[in-house]
Amino acid sequence: MAGIGIRDVVKRYGDTKVIHGVSIDVADGELIVIVGPSGCGKSTLLRMVAGLEDITGGEVSIDGRVVNRLEPKDRNIAMVFQNYALYPHMSVYDNMAYGLKIAGLSKEAIRARVDKAATMLQLQPYLDRKPRQLSGGQRQRVAMGRCIVREPAAFLFDEPLSNLDAKLRVQMRLEIRQLQRSLGTTSLYVTHDQVEAMTLADRLVVMNAGVAEQIDTPMNVYLHPATTFVAGFIGSPAMNFMPGRLGADGRAVTLDTGAPLRALPEPIAGHGEKAVTIGVRPEHLTLVGSEAAELTLRVGVVETLGADTLVHGALLDKGQAVVPVAGEGGEVLAARLPGNVAVREGDTLPLRVVEGALHVFDRETGRRLADV
């Protein structure tokens, strides 16, 4: 058992810097998910931990030992790839046994380990088959099995479920979570799927353009996003963003139209008047009586989902002026209201933001100033 330390890691390809100094401490037995859009550097970071890419700067350690200069095979880690990378001409058994044979284990020891892993993964009936005679989910399990038998210090996963259909992905996600918990093996898991990230992770690393923007538990990332990027990336439908201002007293938050919204309990240290971005998740808007309203939604499109209703429309401030919104559906606000809400186009809904769920970001830097 072992932790993984990633310290100020930098990656350059020629003149292009793709990882800008990332630090992550993966605790022993922890499952950390690295999530972010395509091209942000997730695979590159993982491959540097695995030893498949040179590390331009910084340090990677496994179990307290710096591994920057160690060959992949000497790092005591096992990696599961998107395409599984199974040997097509070998049986399932041999695919799982191969690494152990190379490592020089006895036949009996190999059999014992493969049998144990095959039982855990329900692969016993398929041990004599070739990979092409298996379903996608079964191949995925063989790839997992090949890692488990090696009893490594850590598992590294790079989008291991993205070749599976939606239903199987959910099932395999649960299996990986259970397996990782029961083995207690330290794991780094890369995905661009935010639901996978939220459900699997002990802690999330949200990456953007080679930078780790936030490292925290899934709920903290959801409730207290550190930047507008994180706020917009995690959550579906995406957070609504409105331009606003922080008053000279550092407390009063108003919309850009001048309409007051809410006051911060305490002034933000060192911040007077400034341009801010206000973020509100669709599910944190609640219907209230008009006297308690902070915002008004003029209903446009209504989507009835059964368990709840998604209402999209123009945002009006208290003076009924239209406020520009950067939302998922364009320049409209989205509100997710519980149950089946009978509303029609043109209706106006008085809304309030749940306490603590009005996120105020510095418009210039995108960094969080407060959640009120």
Ligand SMILES: Nc1ncnc2c1ncn2[C@@H]1O[C@H](COP(=O)(O)OP(=O)(O)OP(=O)(O)O)[C@@H](O)[C@H]1O
């Ligand atoms: N061998 C290489 N030479 C030059 N640039 C590279 C090389 N490999 C990756 N890159 C660049 O590094 C950046 C990060 O790539 P990486 O594969 O880590 O992204 P990713 O986050 O895994 O994306 P995806 O979700 O699409 O897999 C990209 O801009 C990519 O073009």
Ligand SMILES: [Mg+2]
């Ligand atoms: Mg990738």
